[in-house]
Amino acid sequence: MITVHHLNNSRSQRILWALEELNIPYEIKRYERDSVTQLAPASLKEVHPLGKSPVITDSNGDITVAESGAIIEYLIGTYGQGNFIPAIGSEEHRQYVYWMHFSEGTLMQQLLLKIIFDKVKTDPMPFFIKPIAKGISDKVMSDYVGPNIKNNLDYIESHLSESTWFAGESISGADFQMSFPLEACVAGDVAGSNYPNIKAYVKRVHARAEYQSALTSGGPYDYA
Ligand SMILES: N[C@@H](CCC(=O)N[C@@H](CS)C(=O)NCC(=O)O)C(=O)O
Incomplete structure (x- = not known):
């Protein structure tokens, strides 16, 4: 199961969209920005040392992936079945x-x-x-x-x-x-x-x- 460590009003929204398009089951763990600084809570650092969102974990292999582009590539490469990526060389x-x-x-x-x-x-x-x-x-x-x-x-x-x-x-x-x-x-x-x-x-x-x-x-x- 994919878990999305989702910070409100953040780039992790596009990961939720990707998961919906790819039709991959997922669960969300929510994190709230500090209302004054807008920074992520320290608890996100327990998932990945940089403490930024998005970050996902995949229980199928105990894998953690951070950085939106890397997450999207991971999801498409692992679960996309050749969809959402054009043919290499084109x-x-x-x-x-x-x-x-x-x-x-x-x-x-x-x-x-x-x-x-x-x-x-x-x-x-x-x-x-x-x-x-x-x-x-x-x-x-x-x-x-x-x-x-x-x-x-x-x-x-x-x-x-x-x-x-x-x-x-x-x-x-x-x-x-x-x-x-x-x-x-x-x-x-x-x-x-x-x-x-x-x-x-x-x-x-x-x-x-x-x-x-x-x-x-x-x-x-x-x-x-
Ligand atoms: N390039 C990274 C940027 C990650 C990033 O800075 N995320 C913001 C949310 S949009 C964040 O976690 N901000 C809270 C903070 O910096 O404490 C990515 O695309 O994943």
Whole structure:
């Protein structure tokens, strides 16, 4: 049995979606973010030393897998029966590998920088520091993070004008992996009206019965 160590409002929602699509039975162990810091509870470190979510355990072999992309690859490789991954050597497979890595390796990095620099402006601090912190944050956002996010979203928008799913016309693990940053961008209005293909894609994901089942089992989620 697969156990998903599920943190509320987190990347583990996409693992629940993957499990529903793959039709793999699973159970959920729930963890709640600290209401002030938004960090995961220390108990997650008992499952994996980094204490992040998602992490899964598979009782069939006493296996623990952390890191969304590795979990998705594990589930598809172990239980997918050849589904949700394009044939190796095909252009679709190259796209699959690319977007599987791009999600955390490129896009999430920039989105996290945005969260951090937005937080720098709003966190409590002595009044005389505030203008300096705001100045630094605005500069980093306007010169580096903002243009990078736009560049990434423009690229994704163009890719999605050419195919229904990230690796062609069939849904794949790359879609599970890309779903989280894109639904966060749409919910947080980072991807505004300039990105109709991204918005339509997220709608397409959310409309799937398997996605809805994952939402029901995962509990409250801010990005759907
Ligand atoms: N690249 C990792 C990121 C894992 C990660 O940072 N997860 C967040 C939730 S979205 C987390 O556990 N945050 C709580 C914390 O940092 O304490 C993955 O995709 O699995």
